[in-house]
Amino acid sequence: MTPNPTLPDELRLVEEFGETLKPTGAHPPADLRHRVMHAVRHDRSRGGLLPRTASWPAGARLAWRIGAPATVAATIAAGLIAGNVANVAGNAPAPPTAETSTPAPTGTPAPAGASGVLLLAAQHAEATPLAAARDNQFVYVESVEVRSKTGKDGKTRVEGPVRVRTWLSVDGTRDGLVTEDTGARTKLSGCRNGLRAETIDRPDTTPKVPCVPEPAYQHTDVPTDPDGLLTYLYDPADNHDHYVWILEPGSRKGRYVKISEDQRAFMRLAGLLWQNHSPAVQAAAFRAAARIPGVELRPAVTDAAGRAGVAVTRTEIGVREELVFAPGTYAFLGHNSIAAEYRVTGPEHTGQPPGAVDSVRIQDLGSMKPGTILQKWSILRTGIVDRAGQRP
């Protein structure tokens, strides 16, 4: 045999030897993914970084992510009510804010302006007729989203508006759906027989984990009185401190800043307004919002669809959360997250925080421009339909 002019050297031989040792299939064994993710899911008691209540994080993150891509909406739908119900049902000791029907004010009381807008919004919701919806139907939500993205170069760009259509299960047990005009489709795993898909990225192939259904047009588990709803937003079963992790571009180590209970309640309120469209729940939510210390009125804002509105806001750690209402009717339009002047009131930590981490941000503290849009979502119309994917 003639010698091959491009003969393998010893490294190439080792490589070829390795070829013969590869597994036959391209994929690891099917149960390995479940094994890993199951372990990950049950590992939360070990690390201080990890939220200790199993179902809390999705709800807590909500306001940050609600205008974000479809997969994010899926997380929201998957986590919010389940977390709350599980926590309310638990026997964990209540924090001081839950001992009275009104949380102890930690800031200034809501000004009359914000209270007034919220009262009118509550009255508008109360006057909205209750649609006839069967348990096996879906709430169709047509919305517009604007999102900011930070690229690898560290530059932030605003994307959108993107048209998003979401189908939320009326009783929370059916599989919902999110579609975008970008072509993205995400299934929302319904909670059937107490189980839903473990992860949002592959709901069809991932194993199931325990859950509590999150209805979109019922209020069996969500209070409809302002006192009850306020307690619900402050989540008495959750006695952990919560933090946002902030990284300045170019630096390697981030730091943790504590989020106040009031800000978290306000953020959960925005999430609730996305998840549950029952008029009674929404009315109670607006009355409860008026009692969260530190809310302010902002007379002229624009929602994701470009509509002018009046906003009730709460600002913390460099972000202003805005609930936007139509001037005149005070119908709820949507939610904005806007960059604000960075001011820290809560404790900061480097290294591991002593509580749960709710959200992660890359934020240039030196040159961050107040007014930059982080994200916005606004609702164009809602309706009741028979199937996910069907338009009214």
Add this chain to the structure above:
Amino acid sequence: MNGVSTDTHADTDAAIIQASLGDPDRFAVIYDRYAATLYRYAHQRVGAEGADDVVADAFLSAFRGRGQYDLSRPDARPWLFGILTRKLASHHRKEKARYRAMARAAPDGVLEGPADEVATRVIADAARRPLAAALAALSRGDRDVLLLVAWGQLSYDEVAAALSIPPGTVGSRLNRARRKVREALGGVDPSGMSEEER
């Protein structure tokens, strides 16, 4: 360089690892990106019996250690290979025994196929037993470097990052491993075929 974003928007490994601090489910993305690669490598080194355990251990360790992930590295592959290598270390004896068994095994039977392909396979088969013996005889550190390059397809810099050793050390370990493999090939001429195979 101004503004704010949730890094869940960015899809680098680093961004996803950070997002998984608040939302452990996000870690599934890291699994889906690298499970096949890591499993293949583990399978090559310890076989089907051990590969599952090693990969599962490695992912769980990665998950627990994600708070210490160096965010200046967008690509998590070297980091994951580093963790996997440490997990493989506890299978050190089994891995060596496996190579030794291969070194003793009889070569495969008759080869069929196009002449060039057969020639390549003849070379590989001729070298198979001495190669297995050589891998069994290498020190752990040398073997890790050699196999991360040859089987893991990592660059020198990535190997250095994975094992937390200087790039120069990667080079010297790799040179030593290659020399030992050459020596072990002994009668087998890596640039051709040994006498008995002709």
